[in-house]
Amino acid sequence: MLDFSHEERCYHCGACAQKCPTGAIQMEMGNDGFLYPEIDEEKCIHCGACDRVCPHLNWEQKMPQxxxxxxxxxxxxxxxxxxxxxxxxxxxxxxxxxxxxxxxxxxxxxxxxxxxxxxxxxxxxxxxxxxxxxxxxxxxxxxxxxxxxxxxxxxxxxxxxxxxxxxxxxxxxxxxxxxxxxxxxxxxTSPQMFALWKKDMEAKHGKIENVIFRYHGLDGNDNAVQITFQSGKKVRQEINENRYLRGFFENYFGxxxxxxxxxxxxxxxxxxxxxxxxxxxxxxxxxxxxxxxxxxxxxxxxxxxxxxxxxxxxxxxxxxxxxxxxxxxxFKGRKPNCKRKEFITIANERGYLAAYKKLGTMSWYKALIYALKLKRIIKR
Ligand SMILES: Cc1cc2nc3c(=O)[nH]c(=O)nc-3n(C[C@H](O)[C@H](O)[C@H](O)COP(=O)(O)OP(=O)(O)OC[C@H]3O[C@@H](n4cnc5c(N)ncnc54)[C@H](O)[C@@H]3O)c2cc1C
Ligand code: SF4
Ligand code: SF4
Known part of the structure; x- marks a missing residue:
């Protein structure tokens, strides 16, 4: 039977839960916003079905090199x-x-x-x-x-x-x-951190309907983030102006x-x-x-x-x-961020933007320019 006491071993795929013939495994959200399996030992019949599908335990894919x-x-x-x-x-x-x-x-x-x-x-x-x-x-x-x-x-x-x-x-x-x-x-990245970023944005600017992380424009020349609000307003930001993406690339909540x-x-x-x-x-x-x-x-x-x-x-x-x-x-994975735990704790308690403001690397003057720009676009 799976033993997943270490967060860094689970790919959050839910294959184990879907394969289990007795419904003994439920996917539960961890503090970091990712889903992890919880096993009800009373329902488990030790058939090994979960072990056989888990991509952590069965990692060798036998693909051509x-x-x-x-x-x-x-x-x-x-x-x-x-x-x-x-x-x-x-x-x-x-x-x-x-x-x-x-x-x-x-x-x-x-x-x-x-x-x-x-x-x-x-x-x-x-x-x-x-x-x-x-x-x-x-x-x-x-x-x-x-x-x-x-x-x-x-x-x-x-x-x-x-x-x-x-x-x-x-x-x-x-x-x-x-x-x-x-x-x-x-x-x-953590779906919970994305949801908290969205919540903060919506509190200021109204409901978000769509986010395109790589908006290219009709001629393919742009590479921006486009946020569409329910009101019909569209906001376009450079990729490094968007504090969610910056948190993603800085690996605060991967x-x-x-x-x-x-x-x-x-x-x-x-x-x-x-x-x-x-x-x-x-x-x-x-x-x-x-x-x-x-x-x-x-x-x-x-x-x-x-x-x-x-x-x-x-x-x-x-x-x-x-x-x-x-x-x-x-060939290689990302470098861990030693402030990950702190970021997630602050975001869970006080919201995404509060966590980014405390720990993120966007300087105060860039944040100010960005806020002014965003306000202007939304007003328009
Ligand atoms: C989390 C993530 C990390 C990436 N990292 C890199 C990278 O390091 N280097 C690089 O060259 N490319 C990376 N990409 C892939 C790249 O951005 C394009 O998706 C890819 O080049 C395919 O482009 P496309 O134009 O053919 O199709 P698109 O239409 O852009 O891609 C759509 C495909 O992406 C899948 N997809 C979209 N979002 C997700 C998601 N969250 N999880 C799983 N599948 C998803 C859809 O199911 C669909 O198959 C990444 C994509 C994601 C989602
Ligand atoms: S780096 Fe990509 S393939 Fe590897 S565990 Fe993360 S999401 Fe999966
Ligand atoms: S199959 Fe393995 S990797 Fe996927 S959710 Fe279950 S324990 Fe995690």
Whole structure:
């Protein structure tokens, strides 16, 4: 039976709870806002089902080594590429699956602006999966649903962070009708801290309807955060003006499992038939304003080539070293922040902005300029 007394070992995926045949495991929110399994020993029949799916215990994914996978620069040719975080490979892939009569699993904002994995065969819901939500996405209900679809012989594309893909691989086993797509990942953050940031913003400016962390503008030239309020007002901020994202990048409230030495999904143990990320510094032929980096094995490559033939994706073979040079987090985890506990305690007691004001690194004059700008935009 699982023994998870150490926070830094759990990926919060909920695979154990969904697999348990007696419902002995419940996912409960820890002080840091992440979900952890709680086991009711009286209900446990010691069948070992939870052990067999856990991505911490079953971390070796037996994927081809990075050396033996192929790399591409890629860009979607479907309109409105700029709704995606980078080259829109996810969207081309997902559309292909829907056209084949299949399903797509990925992360959306739900009605309460909580990041959550859903599985769907509807294009409007796939649209909601586009773009990076820089917060941990709740997968604690989706594995069971996907399992039923796979058993019925449906095709499913599962997308998520490498640890979520590992949980999916463990949960479903190798299946011909399942394709997994992992995103390059430098770590995740607490949904509770995101909710507290949102609460503080709403107290000042009214209800938030949507947050796009990487808004590119209609011409693809921007790289900003766009917050849409229920009143219809839209606020755009530079990425380092947004105090939630600054807290994320400074690692005040990331999962401890993402820290260097804890995340087991790095280097040669990167799961996913296809891996997609940003292609910073791409110097090859011009294939689109925003370009993704893609790493894949044979199964992924076959599908990408079919999508190319259908004209919804441009692919350009690329060098692994060019992708790796700009993406150090493919190999190592984040550095821990020694003020994490203090930040989370203050945020839980007095709110996100109070914690950031006390511990964050945005200087007072930048904060003042930012506050004035925000006030002006909202007034307008
Ligand atoms: C937490 C996080 C960390 C990342 N770190 C890096 C990095 O270090 N380097 C890098 O190159 N790229 C990173 N990315 C990935 C990158 O920003 C793009 O998502 C990726 O390049 C795919 O882009 P796209 O244009 O093809 O599709 P997009 O439309 O931008 O991506 C949508 C895909 O991302 C998935 N997704 C969105 N939010 C989440 C989430 N919270 N959890 C799980 N899946 C999610 C959706 O399910 C969908 O599959 C990160 C993304 C996230 C969410
Ligand atoms: S299966 Fe997932 S949620 Fe359960 S203990 Fe393992 S990592 Fe944590
Ligand atoms: S850094 Fe590792 S543990 Fe953290 S979300 Fe990414 S894959 Fe999962």
């Amino acid at each position: 990075l050396e033996d996978r192929t790399c591409f620069a890629a860009a979607s040719t479907i309109n409105e590429q700029y709704k995606s975080a980078s080259g829109g490979v996810f969207y081309s892939l997902a559309r292909y699956f829907l056209q084949q009569g299949g399903y797509v699993a990925g992360c959306v904002w739900d009605d309460t602006l909580t990041a959550r994995h859903i599985v769907t065969n509807r294009l409007d819901e796939v649209e909601r999966m586009r773009g990076s939500k820089y917060v941990w996405s709740d997968t604690t209900e989706v594995f069971r649903e996907i399992s039923d679809l796979l058993k019925r012989g449906e095709k499913v594309l599962f997308t998520g962070t490498p640890c979520q893909v590992a949980a999916a691989n463990n949960y479903f086993g190798k299946k011909e009708n399942l394709l997994t797509c992992g995103i390059f990942c430098h770590g995740n 999962s401890q499992t993402c820290n260097d030495g804890n995340c087991q999904y790095k280097g040669d143990n990167l799961p996913g038939d296809i891996l997609i990320g940003d292609f910073w510094g791409y110097k090859g032929d011009d294939i689109g304003k925003l370009t993704s980096a893609v790493i894949c094995g044979d199964k992924g490559q076959d599908i990408l080539k079919q999508i190319c033939l259908a004209d919804s994706l441009k692919l350009e073979q690329s060098l692994k070293k060019d992708i790796e040079a700009e993406n150090p987090y493919l």
